[in-house]
Amino acid sequence: MNFLSPEQIQSLRAEHGTPLYAYDQRSLEEAAREVLAFPNAYGLTARYAMKALPTAAIVRLFSDMGLHIDASSGFEAQRAMLAGVPGEHIQISAQELPQDLKGLVDQGVRFNACSLGQLEAYGRLFPGGEVSVRINPGLGTGHNNRTNTGGPASSFGIWHEHLDRVRAIQEQTKVRVTRMHTHIGSGGDPEAWKHCARLSLDVAAQLPEVTTLNLGGGFKIARMPGEITADLQEIGNALLDDFRDFKRQHGRALHLEIEPGTYLVARAGAIIAAVTDVVDTGSEGYTFAKVDTGMTEFLRPNLYGAQHPIALFPGDAGASREEIDVLIAGHCCESGDMMTPAPGDPEGLAPRRLPRPIPGDSLVIGGAGAYCSGLAASNYNSFPQAPEVLIGLDGQARLIRRRQSLDQILHNELDG
Numbered sequence: 001m002n003f004l005s006p007e008q009i010q011s012l013r014a015e016h017g018t019p020l021y022a023y024d025q026r027s028l029e030e031a032a033r034e035v036l037a038f039p040n041a042y043g044l045t046a047r048y049a050m051k052a053l054p055t056a057a058i059v060r061l062f063s064d065m066g067l068h069i070d071a072s073s074g075f076e077a078q079r080a081m082l083a084g085v086p087g088e089h090i091q092i093s094a095q096e097l098p099q100d101l102k103g104l105v106d107q108g109v110r111f112n113a114c115s116l117g118q119l120e121a122y123g124r125l126f127p128g129g130e131v132s133v134r135i136n137p138g139l140g141t142g143h144n145n146r147t148n149t150g151g152p153a154s155s156f157g158i159w160h161e162h163l164d165r166v167r168a169i170q171e172q173t174k175v176r177v178t179r180m181h182t183h184i185g186s187g188g189d190p191e192a193w194k195h196c197a198r199l200s201l202d203v204a205a206q207l208p209e210v211t212t213l214n215l216g217g218g219f220k221i222a223r224m225p226g227e228i229t230a231d232l233q234e235i236g237n238a239l240l241d242d243f244r245d246f247k248r249q250h251g252r253a254l255h256l257e258i259e260p261g262t263y264l265v266a267r268a269g270a271i272i273a274a275v276t277d278v279v280d281t282g283s284e285g286y287t288f289a290k291v292d293t294g295m296t297e298f299l300r301p302n303l304y305g306a307q308h309p310i311a312l313f314p315g316d317a318g319a320s321r322e323e324i325d326v327l328i329a330g331h332c333c334e335s336g337d338m339m340t341p342a343p344g345d346p347e348g349l350a351p352r353r354l355p356r357p358i359p360g361d362s363l364v365i366g367g368a369g370a371y372c373s374g375l376a377a378s379n380y381n382s383f384p385q386a387p388e389v390l391i392g393l394d395g396q397a398r399l400i401r402r403r404q405s406l407d408q409i410l411h412n413e414l415d416g
């Protein structure tokens with residue numbers, strides 16, 4: 001949230017109201033340049049995992065910079081194409097087989113089969129066609145079971161010991177597995193990531209037609225003090241020799257793909273909200289600041305116990321306020337709509353030290369670019385979707401998504 005000055009917060013509030021998402025173009029571009037410079041031995045395609053923040057203006061910005069797209073559903077692939085991304089630049093890795101897979105592939109979209117069933121379905125649609133397979137290499141890196149997407153407790157991908165079944169489907173349908181994919185989870189540490197990359201190379205060695213290896217996303221970003229941001233140069237360089245050894249042993253120069261979501265957008269976003277009420281539960285209790293956002297824009301604390309920086313900007317800037325311990329409560333009638341879970345204990349609460357809040361103050365949540373706008377309990381309690389602005393390199397804010405209207409919430413309802 002460092003990209004927002006107190007004056008800018010005031011003027012954004014005056015123009016767009018709260019709650020409001022604000023994104024910083026400079027930070028987005030910096031992250032994209034780092035991702036595009038990921039070290040590689042034989043070529044790189046970097047994809048933006050657009051589920052992290054799927055708004056068209058963001059997808060277009062990255063696409064214009066040379067990033068391709070990882071889509072999590074057929075709908076997301078369509079959304080990317082509507083934003084202007086060429087079909088050939090999109091790959092789908094989905095839990096659910098897209099209904100119009102044939103139509104999407106005919107538009108150039110690539111498919112990553114995430115189960116044996118999906119591989120078989122693709123093979124039936126495109127006998128002799130080329131496809132990617134997502135492999136679960138037997139290891140995950142998520143910071144908890146909700147963000148882990150590898151290992152025996154994860155349903156994502158084809159279990160690495162089932163390659164015989166992959167071969168059987170290849171023989172049956174004549175489909176050609178020329179690309180392989182792993183994505184073992186979000187927020188993992190670099191050592192686990194490198195270990196997984198090596199396991200993936202071992203699997204690729206057993207799939208003789210594979211010439212592209214996609215190692216997924218999952219590069220950690222520091223949101224809170226003390227957290228560590230993944231060093232892409234360090235991770236990429238550590239893998240160079242593995243790719244070169246692979247070529248010596250197997251005669252294949254593997255093209256590398258990576259597909260970060262978090263890394264590209266997490267720190268480039270903030271949620272601007274207003275304090276609407278302050279209540280307390282007595283001398284043995286807590287002070288709560290109630291704000292006009294919550295799980296409708298910001299579900300991560302509720303879903304994962306996620307920790308985000310939170311800053312209070314007093315409306316009467318300049319007046320000195322004592323700091324007190326405050327819990328931040330969301331605006332939904334839901335006891336779990338709290339933005340201050342205890343670190344490492346999602347069921348617990350941990351007050352933040354903030355200037356004593358007064359209704360009207362601004363509350364800004366940082367690190368809110370990834371999985372906030374795109375992952376929210378939209379319309380719960382009938383709150384409309386919040387607008388989004390992109391702050392350009394010139395410091396000017398452009399509206400990239402309007403606030404939803406009540407009519408839009410009701411649009412599909414019928415008298416019955």
Ligand SMILES: *Cc1c(COP(=O)(O)O)cnc(C)c1O
Pocket residue numbers: 049051052070072093183185186187216217218219259260261262263370
């Ligand atoms: C979500 C996802 C990503 C991005 O993960 P981050 O942790 O946000 O980098 C990449 N690939 C696939 C297949 C995903 O589902």
